[in-house]
Amino acid sequence: MNTVTDVLEAARLRIAEDVEPNRFLDVLEQGxxxxxxxxxxxxxxxxxxxSDRRSFALLASRFPDAPAGDLFLAMAQGEAQALELLGGFATAVGLTTEDLRTYEPQPLAQAYPAYLARAALSGTASDTALALLANVAQSTGTYTRVADALVARHGIEERALEHFRYFADTPQALLDQATATLADGLAGGDDPVAAVRCAWTVHALEAAFWNCLAHGLDTG
Structure with a gap:
């Protein structure tokens, strides 16, 4: 398991064994x-x-050379843009910028960014690149469904959903950079087993994020 194709397939197979219903999305789509x-x-x-913006910035500083440096710098910049776009949704649901700053996050909902921060601090470039490649289809699909449900079932105007639409569309150029980063890392001796583990863990913790938001709701 030392080629991009082999490692990506191994990660996708591992993820496919551990797919759970998205309870938050179920309730959202039911209105x-x-x-x-x-x-x-x-x-x-x-x-x-x-948190993710800081994690990708750290990765860019740890791995400054192309292709990894270009990938992680682009991802950090993307998170900054997504953060700005989130303001439209916050306003639509009645929150101010100060409300966002003072919001007390739920520990389990923040397990994913905490894990990504650990990966940024001590993982390899291959770990995060593979996590992006292996999870992109499910992640973009989830954000698309969230945005669609917010419009159709909850009356949120489309202009307030740019944050979700942004994450629903990962540019091919970014995926190409991730593929090049993974190939470069594997060629340099990065552990493919650890990379697969990282991709699987990111998948599981992304699912935990959504399901934590459904905790206590009637999801039947």
Whole structure:
């Protein structure tokens, strides 16, 4: 398992063994999501994206040479843009910038960005590159469904959903950089088993983020 194709396939197979229903999305698409939970979504995303921006900036500083440096710098800049776009959704659900800053995040909802911060501090470039490649289809699909449900079932105007639409569309150029970063890392001796483990863990913790937001709701 030392080629990009082999490692990516191994990660996708590992992830496919551990797919759970997205309870938050189920309730959202049924039109039963309380507005309080939409406020919570905005608050959790605010803290998540701020953390991820720092994590990708750290990765860019640890691996400054191309292709990894270009990838992680672009991802840090993307998180900064997504953070700015989140303001439209926050306003739509009745939150101010100060509300976002003072929101108390739920520990389990923030397990994903905490893990990414650890990977940024001590992992390899291959770890995060593979996590992006292996999880991009599910992640973009989730953000698309969230945005669509917010419009169709909860009356949120499309102009307030730029944050979700942004994460629903990962540019091919970024995926190409991730593929090049993974290939470069594997050629340099990065552990493919550890990279697969990272991709699988990111998948599991992203699922935990959404399901934490559904905790206590009637999801039947």
């Amino acid at each position: 039963r999501m309380p507005k309080e939970r939409l406020k919570r979504l905005a608050g959790e995303l605010y803290h998540l994206v701020r």
